[in-house]
Amino acid sequence: METVEKLTTVLRNHGMKITPQRLMIFKVLEKNTSHPSAEEVYNKVKKIYPAVSFTTIYKTLETLRDIGEIKELIIDEDRKHYDPNIDIHHHYICSHCKKILDIFEDFSPHVKLPDSLKSDYTVTGFQISFQGVCKECA
C-alpha cells in the first residue's frame, strides 16, 4: 500500500472520494504487518472513530483490494485477512493461534508451473502458505 498521502492521490485518480472514515482505515493499515481481518480493522478504527460502520470497513477493504493497494489473504479457513504489503512475499500461519507471519524470500526461481501446463494456463502469481505451530502455542 502507498503512504496515506500518495494513496489519497491514487484514489482521487480512480474517481474515489477521500472520507474521514477511509483516512482512518488507511492509517490503521499503513505499515501494519499483523494481517488483520475486517473485524480487527473495524475494532481499531472504531477506537478513533466510534461511529464508523462495519459495512464501510468491508467496502473500503474491497475497494482497496480491487485497485490493488492491499492483498486479500486466503489462508485462514475462518476469515479473510488483509495485507497492505503488496510486494511479493509469502506467509506462515500458526495452526493454533492463527497468527500470520511474513516470509520475505524469493522462491520464484524454483517455483514454476510444470512445462506441460504452461501452454494452457497462464500464471499471474503464486502464494506459499507455510503451516505450523509457533513458539507460544507449542
Next chain:
Amino acid sequence: METVEKLTTVLRNHGMKITPQRLMIFKVLEKNTSHPSAEEVYNKVKKIYPAVSFTTIYKTLETLRDIGEIKELIIDEDRKHYDPNIDIHHHYICSHCKKILDIFEDFSPHVKLPDSLKSDYTVTGFQISFQGVCKECA
C-alpha cells in the same frame, strides 16, 4: 484417501460406523480430482442417494478431514474444497472459473522456512497456490 474398502477398516478402527450415506460419499470422493466443494459432493451423492442431507455431507467431510483421509483446501475465497489425494502436492486455481488443478511437483528441496524463523516456528507443511487464467477463460 484410501480405497473405499480400506477406508472402511480405517473408520472402524476409529470407532466410526459405516453407513450407506458415507459409502456414497466415499464413492464420490474416490479417485476424484475435481476438488469438489461440499455442495458439489452433495449434488453428486444426491443423484444416487436422494434422501441424503446436506448436514451429513458437511459432517462426513469434517470427519474425513479430522482423521486425515481428505484435505481441506483453502484456496477459493468463496468456499472450501476437498481433495481425497492427501499426498503432498500443490494447486493452481483459475481466477475466473475457479477450476482447481493439481500440481505434482516436489518443491520441498527449495521451499523452506528461513533459518531465522526455524527456532521459533515449527513447520508441518506448506502449500503453494498458483493463480492464473486457464485456456478456456482466457
Next chain:
DNA sequence: AATATTAAACAGAAATGATTGTTAAGGTAC
C-alpha cells in the same frame, strides 16, 4: 470564498450463503 450540484460513500438494517450446533429417531456393530 461561499453556494449549488451530483456522484460517491455513509450508517444501519436486513439478507445471503456457507458452515456448524442441536436433537430426536434410526441404524450399525458387537
Next chain:
DNA sequence: GTACCTTAACAATCATTTCTGTTTAATATT
C-alpha cells in the same frame, strides 16, 4: 438386543454482501 454412533431436519451462527435512505466530498458556479 443393547450401546453407541450417525442421520435428517431444523435452527443457529458467522462472515460477508445487499439494500435504502441520508450525508458528504469534490467540483462547478456564482
